[in-house]
Amino acid sequence: MTPTPASPRNAGRPSASLLTPDKITETAQKLMATEGDFTMAKLARALGVAPSSLYNHVASRDEVLAAISDQVAQGIDTQALQDAAAQVRGGTVSTLGARALWLEATERWARSYRQAFSVAPAVVMTLAVTPVRRAPATLAMYEQVTSAFTAFGMSPRQALLTVEAIEAFLLGAATDLHAPVDIFDPGDQAAEHPTMVEAYETLGGTPQDEAFTIGLSALLTGLSAALPATNSPPSPNKLPTGNLRIMQK
Structure with a gap:
């Protein structure tokens, strides 16, 4: 058949x-x-x-947004912070070394955060106000970072406020990646704005990256100065670990 x-x-x-x-x-x-x-x-x-x-x-639009948040969060690297926190909790790092560790590990997290959020500005702005309770991967990322910060002497409240302060800068930096290359070009008003003309002409091809490094360095250096774990003089028996890589960029 x-x-x-x-x-x-x-x-x-x-x-x-x-x-x-x-x-x-x-x-x-x-x-x-x-x-x-x-x-x-x-x-x-x-x-x-x-x-x-x-x-x-x-079930809802909110569930879709939570899934998008989790997808983005999975691209954020918290491992360096977790490793640094483990070293500090182990008592093998001087206070000066702890500050250097925090700077280096937090910079790594921050750079990966900016990269993960280098999606469309509309996505960034929406996720910035999306609650984390329905987004397990996002919530886990925040838990890992805040928990790591507490190892450096912050209270949980201080840790979360510090995360929020850094995050505000990172979200703006992620959005800035989508700015047009000629955003600061004075155009036909150049004659009245000579300083802007000179600045714009010398910006180079990646001003967003340079501006991000300047801002991140200033922000993290300022925050690290207030770390409770760094307020006492370093132990003479312990050498600093880590390095101030962020200050060399």
Whole structure:
């Protein structure tokens, strides 16, 4: 008997079974990047499914935002901070060495944070006000950083406030990556603004990176001076560890 040929798949919307958490998250991010935001109805259309099918996979827009937050958070490196905290808790580091460790490890976290958030400005601004309680990877990242900061003598409250202070700078720096290259060009008003003209002409090709390094260095150096673990003189029996790499960039 000749087998009956399989009927071709009907054209139209793809099966909802093709939906995956990653596909939903990535599509939502693309909508935010191109259109500034998304609704569940708009997201369903972009995925080629009915809204009811989308709701079979995610309960709400907030859940999608939490998933985007977690996806971004997974690109943030906290390992150096955790390792530095372990050294300090082990009692093998002088107070001066602890300050150097904090500077180096926090810089590494900060740079990875900026890189992870180098997505569309609309995504950055939305995630900046998205609660962490539904985003386990995001919450874990904050726990790791605040816990590490407490090893350097901060209270949990001081640690979280310090994270928030650094984060405010990092979010702005991440958004600045998307600024047009000629944002500071005085244009046809050059004659009235000679200082801006000279500054703009000597900025170079990556002013955002240079500005970020200047700002991060000043911020972390200032914060490190107030570390409780660095307020006493270093032990003469212990040499500083780590290095002030941030000051050399």
